[in-house]
Amino acid sequence: MQQDLHLFYWFHRLLDLLVPTLVAFALLGQNTLLQHPDYWLFLALAGTSFVVIAQFSGLYRQWRGQQLNNTGKLIMKSWFLSLPFLVASGTLFSFVPEHSVAQLIGFVLLPPFIFYAYRFLVQQLLFWLRSRERLQTNVMILGAGQTGQELARKLQASPLLGYRLLGFLDDNAALHGQMLEGVAVLGDLENLPEKLQQRHCHQAYICLPLSAQSRIQTVLETLADSTISVKFVPSLFSFDLLHTQWQELQGMPILSVYHTPMHSLSNRMLKRLEDLLIASIVLILTSPLLLLIGLTIRLTSNGPVLFKQTRYGLNGKAIEVYKFRSMTTLENQQVMQATRHDPRVTQFGRWLRKSSLDELPQFLNVLLGNMSVVGPRPHAVAHNEQYRKLVPKYMQRHSVKPGITGLAQINGLRGPTDTLEKMQKRVAMDLHYINTWSLWLDIKIFLLTLIRIFNDENAF
Numbered sequence: 001m002q003q004d005l006h007l008f009y010w011f012h013r014l015l016d017l018l019v020p021t022l023v024a025f026a027l028l029g030q031n032t033l034l035q036h037p038d039y040w041l042f043l044a045l046a047g048t049s050f051v052v053i054a055q056f057s058g059l060y061r062q063w064r065g066q067q068l069n070n071t072g073k074l075i076m077k078s079w080f081l082s083l084p085f086l087v088a089s090g091t092l093f094s095f096v097p098e099h100s101v102a103q104l105i106g107f108v109l110l111p112p113f114i115f116y117a118y119r120f121l122v123q124q125l126l127f128w129l130r131s132r133e134r135l136q137t138n139v140m141i142l143g144a145g146q147t148g149q150e151l152a153r154k155l156q157a158s159p160l161l162g163y164r165l166l167g168f169l170d171d172n173a174a175l176h177g178q179m180l181e182g183v184a185v186l187g188d189l190e191n192l193p194e195k196l197q198q199r200h201c202h203q204a205y206i207c208l209p210l211s212a213q214s215r216i217q218t219v220l221e222t223l224a225d226s227t228i229s230v231k232f233v234p235s236l237f238s239f240d241l242l243h244t245q246w247q248e249l250q251g252m253p254i255l256s257v258y259h260t261p262m263h264s265l266s267n268r269m270l271k272r273l274e275d276l277l278i279a280s281i282v283l284i285l286t287s288p289l290l291l292l293i294g295l296t297i298r299l300t301s302n303g304p305v306l307f308k309q310t311r312y313g314l315n316g317k318a319i320e321v322y323k324f325r326s327m328t329t330l331e332n333q334q335v336m337q338a339t340r341h342d343p344r345v346t347q348f349g350r351w352l353r354k355s356s357l358d359e360l361p362q363f364l365n366v367l368l369g370n371m372s373v374v375g376p377r378p379h380a381v382a383h384n385e386q387y388r389k390l391v392p393k394y395m396q397r398h399s400v401k402p403g404i405t406g407l408a409q410i411n412g413l414r415g416p417t418d419t420l421e422k423m424q425k426r427v428a429m430d431l432h433y434i435n436t437w438s439l440w441l442d443i444k445i446f447l448l449t450l451i452r453i454f455n456d457e458n459a460f
Helices: 002-028 030-035 038-057 068-092 101-131 146-157 192-198 213-223 265-285 287-300 347-355 362-368 381-387 394-399 420-435 439-452
Strands: 137-142 163-169 203-206 229-232 245-249 252-256 306-312 318-324 372-374 403-405
Touching (some): 002 038, 038 068, 068 101, 146 163, 203 213, 213 229, 265 362, 287 318, 287 347, 362 372, 381 394
Parallel strands (some): 137 203, 203 229, 372 403
Antiparallel strands (some): 245 252
């Protein structure tokens, strides 16, 4: 079975390798391809670059249990990351054959659509077969605790994946005969091979708590004398390890507890490129406005144009964050946040804050490298010291660079955090962003910020 799966995945790699050539053949025709022999090398590079990038992005991991929208995101990411390699190879080989704009657009847009389309068709075929009780896998869950019940919910929520849940087995006699998540607890963990074989079980999921190490070892040794596929589901609920990642060091498995996709070198480089590109474009386009705002501040109130405040940046290191001055006071470590109708805010500053234009100088922080366009908003040092003692995992916000905008801000959590509950919600949203970061999430947040920037009731 495992060998068949490997062949299945290599078959998809081969199809992905051929798709750019098939698209070019459809768009240009056989004659054009034969007139330009360099096309074949170019198209081979197109397919190869996509397959290599897709391999590292995780596109060829097991499909079963994966959502198609996640597959679509990985396809788009891998294809558009491979396009710069195509441009570079075309330049290197001085390969510039004539083709129309429509053909160029078609070559850029059609391959990812085809990558997704045939995966969708294959998955629908598998779903159809499994819905008729073909290719179904009989599953037994060993352990009826929180982890086992969560697994049962997920298996039953996706019936077309082809898993048929037979029941639970658990040593707790008080649970025997009960229905948990609509599934019966059938007995204890004694004589496991016989019980599983009698029920024609194909896979057994061990969902025992980590504290039951000796019992887990006994179950594993017992099932070693059988042909049943055994999977271990660690009880992550006890330690709040829901956003962990398995790693390996010289063959030793390691569980990365507080992990973010931005810890990888390639993702850090990608995010830095994103920051430099967006910040440069914004500063160039708004340069006349920046000069006008600076001049107005000088003419309408006493004091400097820019206000610098010390905040915590990456890894909790102190940084100076720039803003257009909107108040008459210049306290750097102030704990008191701005409130509606705050008397410290100047008349022009009130408009700046309402329109969020006072934040524009922070794009200079982005170019300097101590901030990002998207990320957790930096709080004043005094606020950090106050809330790190009150909100669990508060300082995990500083495992990435702070941002000009963030997931919390586009979800209505901008403005003063005058209650502990507001700060808890903001931190929860920041941690969700850190744990699930992607380039597409950054783009979504940035675009939603532009849409909502002038219609935010919490901006004052």
